[in-house]
Amino acid sequence: MITILAKVKNIIRMENIRVETSQNVQISYKVASVGERIVASLLDGLFLFVLYMVLAFIVGSTGGPSPILYVFFIIPMFYSLLFETFMDGQSPGKKVMKIKVSRIDGGAPRFSHYFVRWLFRLVDMLLTSYICAILTVVIGGKGQRLGDLLAETCVIRIGKKIQLENTILEKLPEDYELSFPEASRLTEKDLRLIRKVITQLASLDDPIEKVQFGLRARKRVMEQLDIVTQMKPDLFFVCLLRDYNYLYRTKKL
Incomplete structure (x- = not known):
């Protein structure tokens, strides 16, 4: 039974x-x-x-x-x-x-x-x-x-909503320093994908699965943008969005 x-x-x-x-x-x-x-x-x-x-x-x-x-x-x-x-x-x-x-x-x-x-x-x-x-x-x-x-x-x-600070709508400090100039090559489609990845990482409860998924996703994006970094996946993707935000608002895109 x-x-x-x-x-x-x-x-x-x-x-x-x-x-x-x-x-x-x-x-x-x-x-x-x-x-x-x-x-x-x-x-x-x-x-x-x-x-x-x-x-x-x-x-x-x-x-x-x-x-x-x-x-x-x-x-x-x-x-x-x-x-x-x-x-x-x-x-x-x-x-x-x-x-x-x-x-x-x-x-x-x-x-x-x-x-x-x-x-x-x-x-x-x-x-x-x-x-x-x-x-x-x-x-x-x-x-x-x-x-x-x-x-x-x-x-x-429908998964968890991405918080405002994890999107390109975020207000950045005046002394913000750019980490990845390569973010200028991101397209709107890339930005939507990154937001999905951030949401996925936030929703995973299994730490091993979270790390594996994050590393795989980071590797793909690093290869696409020719970036080399050891930054943690979740921070890396948030940083990319912030860099894009910075470049967009300073008219450097």
């Missing part, structure tokens, strides 16, 4: 997805569990119910049928597509549960990705009463229902 429960727990807990970026740095994402996705769907249903009550009140107060009735059909039909498109991969329910839609390759989904996911909701959820969606998510282990498989997306947990 204990063995069976352990297996079920492992299935529900899901796995991590490791994505190798174009800079050859691996970033790990925690896949949203089945339970988190179900709760998010229930919250979205509650949100829709409240919205329907508001619309019903408006229709009733106007004294009868009106063009607003069409909203009753449009909202549930395009609900997930609209919210995920304009809320960076999140519906209200997903936002509350701190999960979001992401591409398997780590990039930001485009409208075409959201559209494919939305299109196959008919099979995943409506025609099979969510059975198809739950089975494919659990069996696949990567948080992907049929729509996700075809769209090459998954649903991940």
Whole structure:
């Protein structure tokens, strides 16, 4: 009995997805569990119910049928597509549960990705009463229902926010000294990657895994920028962001 429960727990807990970026740095994402996705769907249903009550009140107060009735059909039909498109991969329910839609390759989904996911909701959820969606998510282990498989997306947990002092928005002291002039060669894509690496380092609890990941990531970036340093990985990446910030604000980029 204990063995069976352990297996079920492992299935529900899901796995991590490791994505190798174009800079050859691996970033790990925690896949949203089945339970988190179900709760998010229930919250979205509650949100829709409240919205329907508001619309019903408006229709009733106007004294009868009106063009607003069409909203009753449009909202549930395009609900997930609209919210995920304009809320960076999140519906209200997903936002509350701190999960979001992401591409398997780590990039930001485009409208075409959201559209494919939305299109196959008919099979995943409506025609099979969510059975198809739950089975494919659990069996696949990567948080992907049929729509996700075809769209090459998954649903991940949102990690810790990077603190302001670890971003290029940081205010630097007037006597700040530049450590790595090579930071001027960083692109916006590189900066996003570095912020992800910093977040990943902060989220790792295993000290050995943290050191190994940090050294691998530092090595890749050092090779890319032709930098040689023994600075600890977490400090190195923060320093790169600060140097870029300094170069940007002093108009040396």
